Amino acid sequence: MQLHHPIYSNLNLNPVCMIKPGKINFFKMKVVQFELISVNCIIAVCCMVVVFFASSAFSGKRDEKTEPPEKGPVFSQFIYKGNDDFYKKYPLNSDEFYTPILQGCYPDPSITRKGNDYYLVSSSFAFFPGVPIFHSNDLVNWKQIGHVLDRPSQLKVQDAGMSAGVYAPDILYNAINDTFYMITTQFAGGFGNIVVKTKDPHLGWSDPFKLNFNGIDPALFFDDDGKAYVVHNDAPEKELYVGHRVIKIWEYDLINDNVIPGTSQVIVNGGVDLAKKPIWIEAPHIYKKNGRYYLMCAEGGTGGAHSEVIFVSDHPKGPYVPSALNPILSQRHLPRDRTDKIDWAGHADLVAGPDGKYYGVFLGIRPNEKDRVNTGRETFMLPVDWNGEFPIFEGGLDPLKIKLKMPSGVENKTGKQGFFPNGNFTFADNFKASTLDFRWIGVRGPREGFVTITKKGLLIRPYQVNIKEVKPISALFHRQQHHDFSARVTMDYKPQNEKELAGLVCYQKESFNYVFGVTKKGADYYLILERTKNGKSTLIASEKINVNQSLQLQVSAQGDQYNFGYALGKSKMKNLGGPVSGDILSTNVAQGFTGALIGLYATTSNDTSL
Numbered sequence: 201m202q203l204h205h206p207i208y209s210n211l212n213l214n215p216v217c218m219i220k221p222g223k224i225n226f227f228k229m230k231v232v233q234f235e236l237i238s239v240n241c242i243i244a245v246c247c248m249v250v251v252f253f254a255s256s257a258f259s260g261k262r263d264e265k266t267e268p269p270e271k272g273p274v275f276s277q278f279i280y281k282g283n284d285d286f287y288k289k290y291p292l293n294s295d296e297f298y299t300p301i302l303q304g305c306y307p308d309p310s311i312t313r314k315g316n317d318y319y320l321v322s323s324s325f326a327f328f329p330g331v332p333i334f335h336s337n338d339l340v341n342w343k344q345i346g347h348v349l350d351r352p353s354q355l356k357v358q359d360a361g362m363s364a365g366v367y368a369p370d371i372l373y374n375a376i377n378d379t380f381y382m383i384t385t386q387f388a389g390g391f392g393n394i395v396v397k398t399k400d401p402h403l404g405w406s407d408p409f410k411l412n413f414n415g416i417d418p419a420l421f422f423d424d425d426g427k428a429y430v431v432h433n434d435a436p437e438k439e440l441y442v443g444h445r446v447i448k449i450w451e452y453d454l455i456n457d458n459v460i461p462g463t464s465q466v467i468v469n470g471g472v473d474l475a476k477k478p479i480w481i482e483a484p485h486i487y488k489k490n491g492r493y494y495l496m497c498a499e500g501g502t503g504g505a506h507s508e509v510i511f512v513s514d515h516p517k518g519p520y521v522p523s524a525l526n527p528i529l530s531q532r533h534l535p536r537d538r539t540d541k542i543d544w545a546g547h548a549d550l551v552a553g554p555d556g557k558y559y560g561v562f563l564g565i566r567p568n569e570k571d572r573v574n575t576g577r578e579t580f581m582l583p584v585d586w587n588g589e590f591p592i593f594e595g596g597l598d599p600l601k602i603k604l605k606m607p608s609g610v611e612n613k614t615g616k617q618g619f620f621p622n623g624n625f626t627f628a629d630n631f632k633a634s635t636l637d638f639r640w641i642g643v644r645g646p647r648e649g650f651v652t653i654t655k656k657g658l659l660i661r662p663y664q665v666n667i668k669e670v671k672p673i674s675a676l677f678h679r680q681q682h683h684d685f686s687a688r689v690t691m692d693y694k695p696q697n698e699k700e701l702a703g704l705v706c707y708q709k710e711s712f713n714y715v716f717g718v719t720k721k722g723a724d725y726y727l728i729l730e731r732t733k734n735g736k737s738t739l740i741a742s743e744k745i746n747v748n749q750s751l752q753l754q755v756s757a758q759g760d761q762y763n764f765g766y767a768l769g770k771s772k773m774k775n776l777g778g779p780v781s782g783d784i785l786s787t788n789v790a791q792g793f794t795g796a797l798i799g800l801y802a803t804t805s806n807d808t809s810l
Contacts, residue, residue: 276657356389443479576795645672
């Protein structure tokens with residue numbers, strides 16, 4: 201059920217009621233904190249609370265099949281450790297920081313600024329909550345402050361494939377009405393293109409406004425005369441070749457939060473040069489500088505031919521003329537076998553930095569030794585030279601480097617004082633805090649539907665759904681952020697029958713994954729390793745174990761080679777199944793747009809045959 205109320209339809213109206221979502225507090229069962237700025241909003245808030253508790257987690261009746269029982273495995277002492285040669289080879293000097301600034305599956309970045317506050321978002325596809333949002337005051341040190349789409353009324357991905365859901369969010373601050381906007385495409389729940397907004401990104405976002413146009417990758421532009429526009433990718437009236445797309449622009453109604461009918465027009469056909477049959481022009485952004493309008497787009501598709509291109513016009517609706525310097529960012533022309541390769545650079549956004557210099561965020565990948573992409577598309581950054589007519593990514597056509605010079609006066613605090621870690625790092629979680637770290641995500645449904653923090657650790661109440669189904673699953677995930685890593689966890693679990701299973705998973709999607717968990721057959725308990733490729737599952741190894749002893753599970757990787765191991769009691773870690781290939785966890789083999797995830801998993805619908 202989608203809520204429609206004046207508190208969301210116009211954030212400039214007074215009195216205004218803003219809703220402040222807090223973190224889920226599992227001890228106090230406190231789901232949402234409400235700040236009432238006006239008595240006039242009490243009735244609206246009460247209605248929302250009634251709707252929230254009367255609705256199921258997925259905006260309808262909860263399927264009895266997925267109702268979790270009040271039992272399950274308890275996980276504790278989770279430790280993820282990254283150990284890439286990439287970072288050991290290039291240690292930082294005191295005036296440097298690493299890029300990617302967000303490692304692992306954080307693709308399609310967008311950035312905006314209000315005063316000294318920077319906010320950055322990325323795509324989330326079928327992850328729940330959706331659209332992670334980060335805050336910084338200096339572009340180097342980032343804290344995750346939550347997710348833009350953090351409740352079922354905003355995010356309806358319960359039956360979405362892993363590479364459906366939420367694509368390419370754009371975040372932008374409008375100084376005229378002092379409001380932040382996030383506009384995106386949600387391939388799920390009948391949404392299509394949507395926009396949400398807020399006065400303060402720390403305090404939560406409105407329910408979505410559904411926008412009346414097709415296509416993908418929408419972005420807003422607010423002109424200094426008060427007018428607003430939306431630009432986006434769309435199919436042409438007549439497709440001339442595979443990959444032929446156009447960029448359209450609409451005028452945008454800030455009062456009703458929708459495009460104005462009859463105002464759309466094509467401003468780019470195909471790309472920089474239609475005669476050369478450019479493909480997949482997308483991810484447009486408009487910037488205004490010195491009275492002129494600059495349209496920046498990705499071109500070539502999010503792969504080896506990816507690039508960033510720029511156009512200029514004297515009017516926001518064109519005509520736009522491409523720069524003779526295009527592309528302004530790309531790695532497609534470089535040797536494929538170069539060392540320490542960073543590739544697929546594109547899908548960028550620009551912002552003025554604290555030192556007055558421009559910077560660009562963009563997606564890129566760091567393939568492993570097999571030239572496969574397991575960590576997914578990550579968020580990178582480069583300084584931008586805009587002293588001439590057009591912005592140019594500094595070093596954007598050279599082989600990209602892993603280190604950058606920090607803006608003047610900035611101290612590198614990554615991994616300290618709550619700032620997001622960077623490079624090689626260790627993330628440890630004993631699940632003693634009353635709230636889950638924002639890095640933990642679910643797939644297709646809220647984490648709160650199956651997770652409880654107890655005195656012993658993290659309890660997962662298993663759904664009667666397994667990891668191979670396109671449904672909400674009872675698994676809590678952490679992104680794989682390094683080629684070389686280990687992830688270890690202690691699990692207390694005693695399955696009652698062969699349908700029950702819990703353990704660790706490495707997950708690309710429902711049809712490509714590894715399951716490493718404990719189940720039961722007859723009176724005995726077994727640890728199993730199962731590989732699923734293209735929907736076909738194979739039992740790699742199994743071993744009878746004593747579940748009355750403490751059990752540690754571990755997955756580690758050195759590039760393409762993954763190993764699964766376990767330790768009972770005080771014994772040493774023992775391998776099960778030998779080294780296995782991480783090919784099925786790569787974008788190259790599994791296809792799609794996401795990186796590999798490491799999950800804590802439980803099910804009462806195990807289908808592994810021993």
